[in-house]
Amino acid sequence: MRELILKLKEKPDICLEVEGILPNVIAEKSLEEIENLPIQYGNRRVKLSEFFDAYVEKSETPRIIFDGDMSRVKRIGWKLDGGEIVVRGNAGMYLGAFMRDGKIVVEGDVGHFSALNMSGGTIVINGNAGNYLCASYRGEWRGMSGGIVMVKGNVGKELGSYMRGGKIIVEGTADDFAGVCMRGGIVVINRAEERLGAGMIGGAIVVNEVEELLPGFFEEGEEENPEIEGEKFEGRFKVFSGDHAERKAKGRIYVRL
Amino acid sequence: MKLILKNGIVYDPANGINGEKMDICIKDGKIVEKVRFAKVIDVSNKLVMPAGFDIHSHIAGGKVNVGRLLRPEDSLRRAVARRNGLRSGSGYSVPSVHIIGYDYARLGYTTVITPAMPPLLSRHTHHELNEIPMIDKAAFPLYDGNWFVMKYISEEKYEELKAYVAWLLWATKGYSVKITNPGGTEAWGWRKNVHDLDEEVPYFGVTPKEIITSLVDVCNDLNLPHSVHLHCNCLGEPGNYEITIKTLQLVRHKDFDGRQSLHVTHLQFHSYGGDSWKTFESKADEVAKEVNKNDNVMIDTGNVIFGDTTTMTADAPMEYDLYLLTGLKWVNKDVELETAPGVTPYIYSPKVLVNAIQWAVGLELALLIKPEKVILTTDSPNGGIFTNYPKVIAWLMSKKAREDMLAKVHRSTEHRTVLPSIDKEYDFYEIAMITRTNPAKSAGMPNKGHLGVGADADIAVYDINPLEFDPKDYDKLEKALSNAYLTIKGGEIIVKKGEIVKVTHGRTFWVDAMGKVDRSLIEKDLDYYFKRYYSVSLSNYVIGENELRRSERICVN
Numbered sequence A: 001m002r003e004l005i006l007k008l009k010e011k012p013d014i015c016l017e018v019e020g021i022l023p024n025v026i027a028e029k030s031l032e033e034i035e036n037l038p039i040q041y042g043n044r045r046v047k048l049s050e051f052f053d054a055y056v057e058k059s060e061t062p063r064i065i066f067d068g069d070m071s072r073v074k075r076i077g078w079k080l081d082g083g084e085i086v087v088r089g090n091a092g093m094y095l096g097a098f099m100r101d102g103k104i105v106v107e108g109d110v111g112h113f114s115a116l117n118m119s120g121g122t123i124v125i126n127g128n129a130g131n132y133l134c135a136s137y138r139g140e141w142r143g144m145s146g147g148i149v150m151v152k153g154n155v156g157k158e159l160g161s162y163m164r165g166g167k168i169i170v171e172g173t174a175d176d177f178a179g180v181c182m183r184g185g186i187v188v189i190n191r192a193e194e195r196l197g198a199g200m201i202g203g204a205i206v207v208n209e210v211e212e213l214l215p216g217f218f219e220e221g222e223e224e225n226p227e228i229e230g231e232k233f234e235g236r237f238k239v240f241s242g243d244h245a246e247r248k249a250k251g252r253i254y255v256r257l
Numbered sequence B: 001m002k003l004i005l006k007n008g009i010v011y012d013p014a015n016g017i018n019g020e021k022m023d024i025c026i027k028d029g030k031i032v033e034k035v036r037f038a039k040v041i042d043v044s045n046k047l048v049m050p051a052g053f054d055i056h057s058h059i060a061g062g063k064v065n066v067g068r069l070l071r072p073e074d075s076l077r078r079a080v081a082r083r084n085g086l087r088s089g090s091g092y093s094v095p096s097v098h099i100i101g102y103d104y105a106r107l108g109y110t111t112v113i114t115p116a117m118p119p120l121l122s123r124h125t126h127h128e129l130n131e132i133p134m135i136d137k138a139a140f141p142l143y144d145g146n147w148f149v150m151k152y153i154s155e156e157k158y159e160e161l162k163a164y165v166a167w168l169l170w171a172t173k174g175y176s177v178k179i180t181n182p183g184g185t186e187a188w189g190w191r192k193n194v195h196d197l198d199e200e201v202p203y204f205g206v207t208p209k210e211i212i213t214s215l216v217d218v219c220n221d222l223n224l225p226h227s228v229h230l231h232c233n234c235l236g237e238p239g240n241y242e243i244t245i246k247t248l249q250l251v252r253h254k255d256f257d258g259r260q261s262l263h264v265t266h267l268q269f270h271s272y273g274g275d276s277w278k279t280f281e282s283k284a285d286e287v288a289k290e291v292n293k294n295d296n297v298m299i300d301t302g303n304v305i306f307g308d309t310t311t312m313t314a315d316a317p318m319e320y321d322l323y324l325l326t327g328l329k330w331v332n333k334d335v336e337l338e339t340a341p342g343v344t345p346y347i348y349s350p351k352v353l354v355n356a357i358q359w360a361v362g363l364e365l366a367l368l369i370k371p372e373k374v375i376l377t378t379d380s381p382n383g384g385i386f387t388n389y390p391k392v393i394a395w396l397m398s399k400k401a402r403e404d405m406l407a408k409v410h411r412s413t414e415h416r417t418v419l420p421s422i423d424k425e426y427d428f429y430e431i432a433m434i435t436r437t438n439p440a441k442s443a444g445m446p447n448k449g450h451l452g453v454g455a456d457a458d459i460a461v462y463d464i465n466p467l468e469f470d471p472k473d474y475d476k477l478e479k480a481l482s483n484a485y486l487t488i489k490g491g492e493i494i495v496k497k498g499e500i501v502k503v504t505h506g507r508t509f510w511v512d513a514m515g516k517v518d519r520s521l522i523e524k525d526l527d528y529y530f531k532r533y534y535s536v537s538l539s540n541y542v543i544g545e546n547e548l549r550r551s552e553r554i555c556v557n
């Protein structure tokens, strides 16, 4: 096993797209082959080595380490299906989008559309995330179906839209429309802004603090140490069902008391 | 350019050629008897047919574009990069403009008709058609919910109706009369639909039966190349086979000296029994019986392909009903005095009994109706996108292909259909009929769909030896038909071994019957309706011939 360390030479003036730079792809390749892998630079295809210094080292798991500020590097871990990716810094848009398996750890912030339509694996984000984290692709009504995403900081709008399964944990604040149109899965948020769970018909949202809920949510009473989507939560919660603006809505919002 | 295709195995049903080894000579875009000093291409042991002709495929216009807007996720499923001088594009069930042309050419098809053009949106439609490369095309304007049509029918003003039909073809640069759910789309404006041939449309008081029969007569009197192109009432509803059979019977006695009096489209969606989704079953056998008895109709199948697609019809109430079933996003549009289309995604799943039955019904119809009356379509993209035609052909040519699919669909399918008991397998001659000869004949394009002297040199060659074809090898067939070995359009080679080698732009066919009518009869009504109701003025409504990239005016006398 080995790991690949990619040091960004300098911050590019336009975004790079590193679709295809995955642990399983580099596993069998020589350093030279790796350096020649194509990445996208605007409308041009360039070699990986044009923007990154690459080093290979021994490691327990197949791994790629992106070293530097990657906020202008898009599609890190796009369609990741195994192995590990570490970003030592911020990451650009589409981090872990369509990811099926494996693990991504980001030390800084991530851009919009990260973990889009994810179906498996784990993502840990130590900073903040942009809009549409764990959301469905534009127009798609079959959103995230599995995997776990943990965010230490805050997240943008439309967290987990059309989510069908999996789990999202946000330790900070989620902006408007978190869990919009959810069908399943569970979203745990410390604090939520407006329109939480709008249009949700399934799944559960657990929140410590929320300003107000939409009128489509009906109060269903209180629960002590509830089991939600197969997981025990400690404390007392007020339970709401909804969003009854939709037909046959079976979504649940648990607000900590 | 002069060409000889040498030693191909040729199927040309219009000229009775059934798998003969022969040479095809081409000069100046036409098939000729003989040609000297020509480039010779050896196509020994390869399948040679006239190029494909698709009489019903939604390739341009408002609905298609709404489908693209409605489904950005469809573009994620397929993206084509720019290369070799070809344009880029995206979209699986609603592909972007240019790749539609490339896809048809690769399939060996060179003529396509977009079958449901709301007249008010014909400018958009033509400008989109102008940009579709490779193929010849035409558009059927919609007449079903049209206020002029219903007014003249209810007032029994037949000459005015004729004049209006001809005028609208001229104004929209349309090819023939399309009616979709006659009466239903206007009733939808009143939150109603029609479910019977004798049910009256609100306000106008006309019935579907009157709309259909009047327009059938008009098409005959005007001697239009194609007949009325009809999407029957009650599309997709359980038990709708009864109204379909009644509709077919409307023209049983309308024998216009061998002229086809009606084209019934996507018959698959209109051949269902049962009285609910629970009792839904195939009535393809009953409908096939009626079609076989009826000398005056042609049908196209509207086969279903399993998978994710985008439905789009000028039948808004039906699209709304579909939305109620699926709960997915949907669009309805009211086109002023004319029609009401709708769009919504749909997923045909082999494990859903209704979908499996629909799949079977399409095949049953093709297998039970005489091949002379059958045209292969998927009502693209409604039953599935047209690039799946080779799949349907494989099912028709190979009982084993059907059995292999049947093993994967909902188990009750065999009890609700007769498909498992049908042994018929199409041969290449019959396939050429339902994909070439018949559509060209039904559309009334005498230079298309055959390889006789004088025909347009639109030819498809596939890399498969038809004389050695074993129906069990249906995968090979599907592969060969999906990527033409050669596609020749107007005498030019446009596809070689499945790759586009030349980009051409085909003609747009339209019909001018103004010489047969008296326009002054409707002048006052046009003026009044446009001033009073339309959002555009009469002069802006009319499409100039100069707006068509390559106009092909068919004058009827």
Ligand SMILES: [Zn+2]
Pocket (backbone or CB within 6 Å): B056, B058, B115, B116, B266, B313, B379, B382
């Ligand atoms: Zn159609």
